[in-house]
Amino acid sequence: MPQFDETIFALASASGRAGVAVLRISGPKASYVLKQMIGGLIEPRKATLRLLRDPVNLDPIDRALLLWFPAPSSFTGEDIVEIHCHGSKAVVAKLLSVLAGFADVRLADPGEFARRAFEHGKMDLTAIEGLADLINAETEGQRRQALRQSEGALGKLYESWREQILTASALVEAMIDFSDEEDVTQGVGAKVHLMVGALQVSITDHLESSGRRGEQMRDGFRIVIAGAPNVGKSSLLNSLANRDAAIVTSEPGTTRDVIEVHMTIGGFLVLVMDTAGIRETTGIVEQEGIKRTIDRLSDADLVLWLTDCPEMLEDTCLQNLSHCEPGPENVWRILSKADLREQSAEKRPNGIDLAISSKTNVGISTVITKIEDLLETQQDRQSSPLITRARHRT
Ligand SMILES: Nc1nc2c(ncn2[C@@H]2O[C@H](COP(=O)(O)OP(=O)(O)O)[C@@H](O)[C@H]2O)c(=O)[nH]1
Ligand SMILES: [Mg+2]
Incomplete structure (x- = not known):
């Protein structure tokens, strides 16, 4: 598993004025940052209301609902803190500048949370593409399709094919390694042939039945x-x-x-x-x-x-x-x-x-x-x- 030294943060909700804005912090220093801003830790996975302060001068910033997800059970697989604050430009700007003031803590690049989720094996690439499509979905049809994909429907199908190919190649290798022992290798060739044939049919069907409909x-x-x-x-x-x-x-x-x-x-x-x-x-x-x-x-x-x-x-x-x-x-x-x-x-x-x-x-x-x-x-x-x-x- 890759270990990232840097802790990243970003505004997770859209920018502009709103009732609530959500900021996310992910990485090894997430819980430290939280402690510095509220003077202690909170219970994991439980929404908790606290006053957030600027750690430099202890000025109050906003009273916010906080969530702490310790690694590895989080979206990215790292420690994550979520701040649900009031959604004004001033509150968000202040929080972003305070967060940027911590050492080894920086603003995330676009897509970096999803990238860390991928690197930590939380999601495969097709699921992340589905998630991006879900966020961008504008119609019912797009929403339904993107949700299925973000939950791993495509990834699971492809993974099952990969497993079948691995099994088939393992059988072929066994056939070569034990070619002098006829009782071991008997009938294996025919079995592999059947497996690969069925797999080929599944892949062709997928390409054909899918047509361009998903796209x-x-x-x-x-x-x-x-x-x-x-x-x-x-x-x-x-x-x-x-x-x-x-x-x-x-x-x-x-x-x-x-x-x-x-x-x-x-x-x-x-x-x-x-x-x-x-x-x-x-x-x-x-x-x-x-x-x-x-x-x-x-x-x-x-x-x-x-x-x-x-x-x-x-x-x-x-x-x-x-x-x-x-x-x-x-x-x-x-x-x-x-x-x-x-x-x-x-x-x-x-x-x-x-x-x-x-x-x-x-x-x-x-x-x-x-x-x-x-x-x-x-x-x-x-x-x-x-x-x-x-x-x-x-
Ligand atoms: N009477 C009538 N005239 C139409 C109709 N549709 C288009 N026109 C006229 O046909 C001409 C060409 O229309 P246009 O939509 O520019 O055709 P295009 O060249 O195929 O894009 C215009 O003068 C339109 O007003 C229609 O349903 N009924
Ligand atoms: Mg015309």
């Missing part, structure tokens, strides 16, 4: 709005986002760069991208925009392909979706500007999955509900822990 949940499900110029792509983005995120004009070729808007749909983080309309053009800027559209299509999770002329749909759509990542079920063909058509939105032309109008808002809520359903079905299929970062896949 999607963490970084956002990627929806690309694409189609010919002037079909109403930017208008759809604005309707979904409920604000004027993209410029809408009657001039074809208005959108040149990809416009990205993060939003929450059904408790999931979604990244909706409005793109430049795809057409033959000589304009350099527009060509670059179209190149970016194609790029985004290639790693989209869902494509909303818009058209205001369903008769032309097949040519343009199929041609451009050939290099598109999601399978055909994740490309929805949407008839835009339905208000300009005589037939009702219910009667959709052939090949069209949905009809919408950004002008009258017809069909917009259906698009949102369908996206919600898609995300929920994906979530339901999730029984084993998911890969949340490219690092896990590697």
Whole structure:
């Protein structure tokens, strides 16, 4: 176990004014610091109210609730003191400066508490990543996934694989060492073969069933709005986002760069991208925009392909979706500007999955509900822990 000489401290709660602020001190001098500030020690693991004083001149600082976790049963595995003081800037600033005044006690670097927890074997790397995701979670889906991971779901799965590999290699070594004793090695080869085969299936399943879902949940499900110029792509983005995120004009070729808007749909983080309309053009800027559209299509999770002329749909759509990542079920063909058509939105032309109008808002809520359903079905299929970062896949 590594032993750190330095004691570290940091504000654990957000900075700014609040009812309560929490400071944490971790390391060999944590209990000494506490003693100096309250004139004694307190019972471990029991919230205790005490007056904190500046050890230099004994000036009172604040009356605070204190917790002491002796090593090794603490978050970092070291002695930890937690100070729950009043959450004003002045109280926090005073405490931080008093703590910094102790020898061998310093402000923690970002992530240093988690790092010490890792070094002391309190958490593995996947659990720490889960913890970071939990702290940053903004949606229900992210929270659920991050909590599972911070409690070690991924780590346990990978650890079980490691153990199987160790057992298999131990058996192989025994087979080599005792190759002249047939009764020892008999049948071992076949057993190892079975074990490794099963393991390979588990790993392949994990990579495949996980797909990009864990990463999607963490970084956002990627929806690309694409189609010919002037079909109403930017208008759809604005309707979904409920604000004027993209410029809408009657001039074809208005959108040149990809416009990205993060939003929450059904408790999931979604990244909706409005793109430049795809057409033959000589304009350099527009060509670059179209190149970016194609790029985004290639790693989209869902494509909303818009058209205001369903008769032309097949040519343009199929041609451009050939290099598109999601399978055909994740490309929805949407008839835009339905208000300009005589037939009702219910009667959709052939090949069209949905009809919408950004002008009258017809069909917009259906698009949102369908996206919600898609995300929920994906979530339901999730029984084993998911890969949340490219690092896990590697
Ligand atoms: N009537 C009608 N016009 C629309 C609708 N959506 C967009 N438009 C118009 O179509 C033109 C192009 O819209 P825009 O969203 O910029 O299309 P984009 O080039 O595909 O991004 C603008 O003049 C919009 O006002 C719609 O649902 N109904
Ligand atoms: Mg546009």
